[in-house]
Amino acid sequence: DTAVSQTPKYLVTQMGNDKSIKCEQNLGHDTMYWYKQDSKKFLKIMFSYNNKELIINETVPNRFSPKSPDKAHLNLHINSLELGDSAVYFCASSQAPTGQETQYFGPGTRLLVL
Amino acid sequence: AQSVTQLGSHVSVSEGALVLLRCNYSSSVPPYLFWYVQYPNQGLQLLLKYTTGATLVKGINGFEAEFKKSETSFHLTKPSAHMSDAAEYFCAVPNQAGTALIFGKGTTLSVSS
Numbered sequence: 001d002t003a004v005s006q007t008p009k010y011l012v013t014q015m016g017n018d019k020s021i022k023c024e025q026n027l028g029h030d031t032m033y034w035y036k037q038d039s040k041k042f043l044k045i046m047f048s049y050n051n052k053e054l055i056i057n058e059t060v061p062n063r064f065s066p067k068s069p070d071k072a073h074l075n076l077h078i079n080s081l082e083l084g085d086s087a088v089y090f091c092a093s094s095q096a097p098t099g100q101e102t103q104y105f106g107p108g109t110r111l112l113v114l
Numbered sequence: 115a116q117s118v119t120q121l122g123s124h125v126s127v128s129e130g131a132l133v134l135l136r137c138n139y140s141s142s143v144p145p146y147l148f149w150y151v152q153y154p155n156q157g158l159q160l161l162l163k164y165t166t167g168a169t170l171v172k173g174i175n176g177f178e179a180e181f182k183k184s185e186t187s188f189h190l191t192k193p194s195a196h197m198s199d200a201a202e203y204f205c206a207v208p209n210q211a212g213t214a215l216i217f218g219k220g221t222t223l224s225v226s227s
Binding site for chain 1: 146148150152158159160165202209212213215217219
């Protein structure tokens with residue numbers, strides 16, 4: 001059983017389109033995250049949710065909107081896609097939003113905007 | 115502010131040689147420290163972490179790391195490299211609130227036969 005899963009794995013789309021990425025975890029964790037990995041493999045936090053409540057919203061364009069329908073799911077919707085949005089997006093989860101907790105990562109969604 | 119610096123963006127070793135990947139941290143509070151590995155086209159997997167207690171931490175696949183407060187370091191080592199160790203390695207520290215991880219820029223490990 002996959003602990004943290006993401007769909008789709010690959011996403012190729014045109015500039016200006018709107019797209020969504022879905023994430024699900026079956027670990028029973030309370031906290032979920034979205035990270036962005038750029039072309040130089042640099043990883044940065046975008047959003048974090050705890051018990052469906054937003055706890056981190058980094059300086060991300062408001063074209064990015066996360067939604068957590070329940071504790072096991074955290075989706076990412078992106079409006080008006082731009083070339084610079086091309087990256088790998090990772091979902092992760094942890095037991096709690098505390099520093100010592102291990103975060104478990106999904107396989108990533110590779111987004112290419114043309 | 116919390117930060118990590120990984121020295122050396124690319125490390126190359128021969129199979130069977132010692133692996134040493136360097137990580138230095140900056141933290142205003144006693145740090146928790148993590149090493150994650152990313153194999154090609156995959157997500158990140160925890161190798162090991164330091165929270166409290168023993169400063170020498172053993173992880174998966176024969177890796178270990180030693181927390182040295184005086185040197186603000188958490189270097190990752192493995193006595194004998196295997197071809198399957200070729201991957202991207204990330205050192206990480208929690209942000210000040212402990213609500214997300216701050217990653218280093220990563221070190222690519224190449225292993226040659």
